[in-house]
Amino acid sequence: MLVSQETMQPLHFSYKTQTNKLHIASLGLALVLLISLVSHTNSCAEHEKTSLLQFLAGLSHDGGIAASWQDGTDCCKWEGITCSRDRMITNIVLAAKGLEGPISQSLGILTELQHLNLSHNSLSGGLPLELVSSSSMIILDVSFNQLNGTLNEMPSSTPARSLQVLNISSNLFAGQFPSTTWKAMENLTTLNVSNNSFTGQIPTHLCKSSPSISVLELYFNKFSGSIPPALGDCSKLRMLRAGHNNLSGPLPDELFNATTLEYLSFPNNGLHGAIDSTQITDLRNLVILDIGGNKFSGMIPDSIGRLKKLEELHLNNNNMSGELPSALSNCRNLIMIDLKINHFSGELTKVNFSNLPNLQTLDVYLNNFSGTIPESIYSCSNLIALRVSSNKLDGQLSPRIGDLKGLSFLALDTNSFRNITNAIHVLKSSGNLTTLLIGDNFKGEIMPDDDTIDGFENLQVLDIKNCQLSGQLPQWISRLTNLEMLLLNSNQLTGPILGLISFLPFLFFMDVSDNRFTGEIPQTLMEMPMLKPTENAIHLDPRIFELPLYNGPSLQHRVVSSFPTVLNLSHNYFTGVIPPQIGQLKMLVVLDFSFNKLSGHIPQSICNLTNLQVLDLSSNNLTGAIPAALNSLNFLSAFNISNNDLEGPIPSGGQFNTFQNSSFDGNPKLCGSMLTHKCDSAEGHQAVILPRKQSDYKVSFVIAFSAFFGVGVLYDQLVLSRYFGQFTYWFMKTRSY
Structure with a gap:
């Protein structure tokens, strides 16, 4: 049967339309499958999410990360989490988030975790x-936590690990330090x-x-x-630090083969011997050499x-001796x-400090x-701290000390310097001075009291x-408006004490x-602003000493405010009564009026000084009774x-026991159970015994303070004791309390 061309056209069009519809349908299906696949791969793996949630569940305090770590969401978008392109967790960074509790071993199943x-x-x-032995881990940092226990040894058959950085410092780890673990740490x-107990x-x-x-x-x-x-x-090896151990x-000869060393630090150990004059030169890249606090002897080699x-x-x-090598100027x-x-020993002038x-x-x-302070030191225009205390230096201060515009800390005490008037005049131009220690010099001279003395606008200490200076308390001291600590003890100063100091x-x-x-003790001293609680709370100076000050071998002070509040007028010739306004100075820690000629009663207001740790009123002419409320001074x-x-x-x-x-x-008229003179019933009745409620309060307060003090001592040991330096600074008179 013959078919006309017109009849064939519609049939041909119909075929093309069906084919296009099939193509569109296939494309739509592919898109649906692709979208479904992309949607699936854009989420982190379920087992890795579970690992993170197990870690979160084990924390007693999550620091707020739980708001981000929600089940049902993509964990690659959670706070602190980074994933690779194939949606595997590679980084967990949660530093300083306030996390508390254990580290779950579930983190060890994160097979591509590189940075924790x-x-x-x-x-x-x-x-x-599991974290230390992870095959993927490159950086592991858990420093500054409260982790404890021991570090387990890894089997010697463990394959090489990828770990490059391991930081477990400032924790509570203890026990034998691993020896075989490191065989797998070839990278x-x-x-x-550091800062553990290994x-x-x-x-x-x-x-x-x-x-x-x-x-x-x-x-x-x-x-x-x-x-x-x-x-x-x-x-x-560039940095080797092993200070504060046993x-x-x-120092082994072989150590000097590590010629890449830049930082070599072994302070506060029991090392001994001399510095080898030939091998030290092999460490030509050294930037810091710290071997203080040991038993090294001998000289510094040229x-x-x-x-x-x-x-x-x-x-x-250390126990090192000899003169300083002039070659030190070449550094x-x-x-x-x-x-x-x-x-x-010898003279400091052997070193040309101008180099x-x-x-x-x-x-x-x-x-x-x-000898004298070398003139070349005044060419060191960047000098901030200079301490030459407790040597055999003499002479006068050079006017060139004024060239040290940045000088903040100057300690010349316990030498044989002369001419204190000249010293004060040349130092007043050092506008940045905050600490000036010149005691135990200038023996037998006169305290300068020149009205032209000014400056010292930043002086704090x-x-x-201990100079045996004569004269009176000078007016210029009352113009030191930033002064926080004043030590004029052990001199021969006379006259009345200036009440202006209290301002x-x-x-x-x-x-x-x-002295x-x-x-009489000036009434204005009872107005010292920093000894009143409100003003003391307002002023908290954050500045630190350029060099630490020490009271004895263990207690160091890095900031001025770490010293106790002290008012010490002892061993003078003060007369009259103890001002009753003394009770206003509630921040006082040490109050010493001993060895004077004070009379009258012990004022009841002293019982308001609730921070007192030392109270010495001995060797006066005081009369009357001991205020029973002194029993409430818990410290x-x-x-x-x-x-x-x-x-x-x-x-x-209480404390009286x-x-x-x-x-x-x-005091022959005193009586008490600890004395040979016992009190009769009438006398004993006068001693006020604290009621039970107040006594219970005292016990609670003492327990709370003990806990606070314990934390403070721990902090002092972990932090403050790490600072270098030692300087005996007597903030109370030399006799012990």
């Missing part, structure tokens, strides 16, 4: 071995285990198993034994001058020189240096004690004991009213 940072939280418990570049020896084969190690930080632990000679095989022996990159030299607190990049507490333009700190405290707005520490001051630990004419019963209970009998000697 949980530092600066309050995490506790152990460190899961390790940084190991920081024991045992430093691993001897660390450099062999981890040839790329460049940073090794072991300080503040309990490592013992000698320094492993094999550390010299660390061909890439290491002993000499070869020290070949360390051209040296910026800090810490040889303090032109020096910023700090710390030689304190050794046996160095050290970057020098900021020079500390030669407690040596045997003689002024120490002119120094920030003064909280005043010691004018062991010859006369007259009072030293109390002395001996050698007066007091009478009546000694309060019982802790004071020695000698605290009451020389």
Whole structure:
């Protein structure tokens, strides 16, 4: 049958339409499948989400991350989480989030996790071995937490791991430090285990198993034994810090083969021996050398001058001796020189300090240096802190000291300097001075009281004690408007004490004991602003000493405000009564009016001084009874009213049960259970006993304070004690309380 062409056309059109419809349908199906597939791959793996949620569930405090970590959402978008292109978790960064609780071992199943940072939280418990032994982990940082326990050894058969950075510093880890774990850490570049309590020896084969190690930080632990000679095989080691441990022996010769070292630090151990004059030059890249606080002896070798990159030299607190080598002048990049507490001698002028333009700190405290302060030191225009205390230096201060425009800390005390008038006049131009310690010099001279003395506008601490200076308290001191501490004790100053001192707005520490001051205690002293609670709370100076001040071998002060509040007028000739307004000075910690000629009663208002720890009113002419309410001074630990004419019963209970009998000697009219003179019933009735409710309050308060004090001591040990330096600074008179 023949079909016309017209008849065929519609049939042909119909075929094309059907084909196009099929193509469109196929494309739509493909798009649906693609969208479905993309939607699935844009979410993190379910098992990895579960791992994170297990970690979150184990925390006792999540720091708010739970608001982001919601089941049913894509965990790759959660706070602190980063994923790879294939939606696998690679980074967890949750530093300083306030997290508390254990680290779940579930994080160990994240097979592509490369970077885990949980530092600066309050995490506790152990460190899961699954994290340390992870085959994918590159950076693991759990520093500054409260993790504890021991680090488990990894089996010696463990394959090589990818870990490059391990930081577990500032935790509570203890026990034997692992020795075999590091055999699997062939890629390790940084190991920081500082500030824990690890024991045992430093691993001897660390450099062999981890040839790329460049940073090794072991300080503040309990490592013992000698320094492993094999550390010299660390061909890439730049930083080696192992201070504050129990290491002993000499620096091994092999250590000087680590020629890439830039930072070598072993302070406060038991190391000994001399610095090798030839091998030290091999460490030509050294920037910081810190071996202070050991038992090193001998001289500083001339070869020290070949360390051209040296910026800090810490040889303090050793047994080193001899003169300083002139070659020290060749270390032109020096910023700090710390030689304190050794046996160095000779003249400082052997070093040409004008070759050290970057020098900021020079500390030669407690040596045997003689002669004068070298003129070349005044060319160090960047000098901030200069301490030459406790040597045998003499002469007068050069006017050129005014060239040190940035000088903030100057300690010249305990030498044989002369002409205090000249010293004050040349120093007044040092506008940046905050700490000036010039006591125990200028013996037998006259305190300068020139009306032209001004300046010192930034001075916070002024120490002119133990000079046997005569004269009166000078007016210029009352113009030191930023002064916080004033020490004029152990001189021969006479006349009345200036009430103007009380108007120094920030003064909280005043010691004018062991002088010859006369007259009554000025009423204006009872208005000292910083000893009143409101003003004291307002003024909290954050500035730190350029060099730490010490009271004795263990208590160090980095900030002025760390000193106690003190008012010490003892060993003078003050007369009259103790002003009753004394009770306004509620921030006082030490009050000492002993060895004067004060009369009258002990004012009842002293019982308002609830922060008092030391109260000494001994060797006066005081009369009347001991205020029974003194029993409420919960912090009072030293109390002395001996050698007066007091009478009546000694309060019982509380702190009074802790004071020695000698605290009451020389008062024949006193009675009490601890004295030979017992009180009769009438006298005993006068001693007010605290009611039960108030006594319970006292007990609770003391317990709370003890807990607070314990935390403070721990903080002092972990933080403050890490700072270098030592300087005996007596903030009370030398006799012990």
